[in-house]
Amino acid sequence: MIGSREVNLKIQRDILGGVKIPHSTSHTVIYREGDNYYLAVFVFYYTKEDIAAGKVNRPTTWAILDMEYGSVIEERQTQDQDFSDAGYDVKYDVRADGQYDTSRQYYEEAFAILDSVRNKIINEGKLYRSEYQYYLNKILANIPKEYQRFYTDLSV
Secondary structure, three states: OOOHHHHHHHHHHHHHHHOOOOEEEOOOEEEEEOOEEEEEEEEEEOOHHHHHHOEEOOOOEEEEEOOOOOOEEEEEEOOOOOOOOOOOOOOEEOOOOOOOOOOHHHHHHHHHHHHHHHHHHHHHOOOOHHHHHHHHHHHHOOOOHHHHHHHHHHOO
């Protein structure tokens, strides 16, 4: 298993086939489809105007990833298979709404928790929800309120 930090770096590089268009990729979450668990991310696109206004459209692309190596299994479009019931007709506020801890140490701790969760899924076939919720809460603490819903909508 490669570490969650490496998975996030790999996804940032590989998502959308490496195309260089203005977008941002979420941190990984655990996604369940049928009896299988995967890592998952969503992608949202933005313009200079969006960034200046602090509001962006909802994610329209998402992907499921291999739990062990973080390899993209499938990229999906929300128009074909949606993960959220959020509207497409509004822009969502992504301005910082608090003091965020974006230190390397903070994310190293979060990724260590996710590594533990992933390891248990891989080796025991079981999701320890309280441990996973601790990871998710840590990640959400650094996400603007309006965009947190996409993490929770995609997550188990």
